[in-house]
Amino acid sequence: MLNSLQDLYHIIPLLIVSGGILVSIIVEMYSKDSEKILFALSILVFGAAGLFSLYSVNNVSILFNGMLATGGNVNVFSFIFNIGAFIVTLLSADYIRKYGTYYGEYYIILQSSVLGMMLMAGAKDLFIIFIGLELMSISFYVLAGLNRKRYNANEASLKYFLLGAFATGFIVYGIGLIYGTAQTTSIDILTVRFPQLTGNLLFLAGVLLFLVGFTFKIAAFPFHMWVPDVYQGSPTVVAGLFSTGGKAAAFSAILVTLAALFNGNVGSLFTPYLIFVSALSMIYGSIVAISQDDIKRMLAYSSISHAGYLAIGLAAGNSEGTAGIIFYLAAYSFMNLGAFGIVALIEGENETNLSIASYAGLAKRNPALAALLSIFMFSLSGIPPFAGFFGKYYVFFAAIKSGLTWLALIGILSSVISVYFYLRIVVLMYFKDQGEEVIPSKSAMGMVGVVLSAILVVLLGVFPGSIINLISSFL
Amino acid sequence: MIIEYIPIFVVLIVAIGFAVATVLSSGIFGPQRPNSEKLSTYESGMTPVGSTNERVSVKYYLVAMLFIIFDIEVIFVYPWAVQFQNLFGEIGISAFISMFIFLVVLELGYLYVYKKGGFKWD
Numbered sequence: 319m320l321n322s323l324q325d326l327y328h329i330i331p332l333l334i335v336s337g338g339i340l341v342s343i344i345v346e347m348y349s350k351d352s353e354k355i356l357f358a359l360s361i362l363v364f365g366a367a368g369l370f371s372l373y374s375v376n377n378v379s380i381l382f383n384g385m386l387a388t389g390g391n392v393n394v395f396s397f398i399f400n401i402g403a404f405i406v407t408l409l410s411a412d413y414i415r416k417y418g419t420y421y422g423e424y425y426i427i428l429q430s431s432v433l434g435m436m437l438m439a440g441a442k443d444l445f446i447i448f449i450g451l452e453l454m455s456i457s458f459y460v461l462a463g464l465n466r467k468r469y470n471a472n473e474a475s476l477k478y479f480l481l482g483a484f485a486t487g488f489i490v491y492g493i494g495l496i497y498g499t500a501q502t503t504s505i506d507i508l509t510v511r512f513p514q515l516t517g518n519l520l521f522l523a524g525v526l527l528f529l530v531g532f533t534f535k536i537a538a539f540p541f542h543m544w545v546p547d548v549y550q551g552s553p554t555v556v557a558g559l560f561s562t563g564g565k566a567a568a569f570s571a572i573l574v575t576l577a578a579l580f581n582g583n584v585g586s587l588f589t590p591y592l593i594f595v596s597a598l599s600m601i602y603g604s605i606v607a608i609s610q611d612d613i614k615r616m617l618a619y620s621s622i623s624h625a626g627y628l629a630i631g632l633a634a635g636n637s638e639g640t641a642g643i644i645f646y647l648a649a650y651s652f653m654n655l656g657a658f659g660i661v662a663l664i665e666g667e668n669e670t671n672l673s674i675a676s677y678a679g680l681a682k683r684n685p686a687l688a689a690l691l692s693i694f695m696f697s698l699s700g701i702p703p704f705a706g707f708f709g710k711y712y713v714f715f716a717a718i719k720s721g722l723t724w725l726a727l728i729g730i731l732s733s734v735i736s737v738y739f740y741l742r743i744v745v746l747m748y749f750k751d752q753g754e755e756v757i758p759s760k761s762a763m764g765m766v767g768v769v770l771s772a773i774l775v776v777l778l779g780v781f782p783g784s785i786i787n788l789i790s791s792f793l
Numbered sequence: 794m795i796i797e798y799i800p801i802f803v804v805l806i807v808a809i810g811f812a813v814a815t816v817l818s819s820g821i822f823g824p825q826r827p828n829s830e831k832l833s834t835y836e837s838g839m840t841p842v843g844s845t846n847e848r849v850s851v852k853y854y855l856v857a858m859l860f861i862i863f864d865i866e867v868i869f870v871y872p873w874a875v876q877f878q879n880l881f882g883e884i885g886i887s888a889f890i891s892m893f894i895f896l897v898v899l900e901l902g903y904l905y906v907y908k909k910g911g912f913k914w915d
Binding site: 340343344346347348 | 908
């Protein structure tokens with residue numbers, strides 16, 4: 319329902335992306351050379367939406383009869399999604415041609431998935447979360463199997479679709495039980511009614527099912543089995559989007575629901591579940607990643623362990639935890655996209671050069687790429703001057719503050735384990751001679767994307783205080 | 794109360810009665826000249842017995858998907874059309890604009906399928 323033009327002003331980032339999708343469809347219909355035009359259009363759309371989200375970050379308001387929130391951390395999330403997709407688009411420019419998918423539709427589906435993420439972050443109603451989730455997930459299933467002639471891509475797409483649909487089933491069942499017991503799907507009304515519902519087993523089962531479904535979507539421990547296969551089979555740049563945008567969107571939905579349900583005190587009843595998920599994801603991801611030879615599988619297990627670090631912030635259940643998660647997600651998105659971007663540049667045709675051994679001696683042949691990949695690996699393992707360190711610092715700090723010191727200790731321990739497999743690549747690049755000649759593909763756009771993510775990783779690492787203050791001021 | 798549901802029961806009885814009456818009457822009054830083709834199971838034009846592991850043209854799935862889209866369109870538009878007078882009185886012109894935007898998005902998809910040759914059978 320359109321109440322006034324003022325409402326439209328607040329949802330400009332959403333309007334930019336949805337308008338971009340419609341214009342892209344028209345371009346795709348009438349243009350012979352749609353792929354180039356749609357690339358430029360996606361760059362414009364994501365850039366404009368991301369920058370406008372940051373510009374209008376102070377316009378905090380609730381629109382459409384309490385269905386959608388804008389401003390504040392919603393816009394911070396929107397910035398992460400759009401700039402992330404901006405980088406993915408830059409990386410895709412030459413990659414999707416190398417991968418053999420010269421389709422203009424790629425950019426339309428990319429934009430749809432970002433629209434879904436933005437809806438999830440802004441949701442004030444369980445239905446909006448569900449619509450956003452479906453829009454994002456269905457776009458992801460298609461993106462995973464973009465090249466239908468490849469065996470691995472088909473496997474990834476089918477696995478992702480079947481398991482993802484199953485997880486969505488859990489979420490819908492959870493929403494159903496919540497609606498049945500609380501007689502509302504509005505998150506604000508749920509917050510008000512929550513004190514009377516704490517003893518209602520059906521309601522608690524609903525919230526638990528909702529959480530279980532989202533544990534799948536964030537790729538955390540008991541529901542992580544799909545992650546390595548899907549990341550390995552899908553196009554590398556798209557896997558970068560799954561592991562950053564998809565994870566960030568799922569976390570934004572969990573934060574919106576849990577923070578509102580428990581009135582800022584996220585954990586309480588579900589703290590044991592969140593601790594279980596977080597501790598086991600961290601340990602499992604870090605240990606299994608050591609034995610991986612394929613770099614995409616290694617990054618997939620690293621993504622599982624990062625879901626664990628992020629879940630520490632949920633288990634801590636205080637506002638420091640929430641702010642820490644949002645900062646961590648921003649840092650993680652850019653460093654992981656950068657790492658996936660370099661993997662996409664190194665990757666040859668027909669999924670070659672994906673083993674870790676391909677990186678031996680890269681520093682001699684291409685010092686710039688080696689230096690950039692080192693930045694991302696140091697940041698992912700959490701070594702100080704970069705953003706990854708401060709992300710971990712804030713969630714560990716939140717855990718200690720709410721008395722979960724041992725969980726923070728497990729986090730530190732698994733970070734130490736993870737240093738081994740992240741720095742192994744750095745060691746290979748700088749101190750080993752090349753085994754086989756691996757020539758990274760020449761892609762100016764791809765390099766711009768990787769450099770942009772490196773700049774963001776360094777910036778977030780240099781000015782963490784002002785950014786965390788901005789995030790905390792909206793909580 | 795229960796008395797309000799009596800029309801539903803009446804409809805139910807009439808429906809069942811009509812179905813039973815037509816089946817019985819065609820069995821009693823109709824000519825009986827069976828052959829093997831007539832006695833075989835009817836299954837929407839397909840051969841009902843045989844291997845189920847056959848390839849089906851992807852065109853059928855396209856038709857099914859397009860059907861779902863327009864089915865949902867009808868589900869949205871029909872209640873809106875019935876309640877339009879009330880809606881217009883309550884929220885004015887935006888009742889029209891909301892549905893207009895929905896239909897524009899939907900028709901754009903329709904045009905896309907048409908341009909991409911989704912309706913060509915061969």
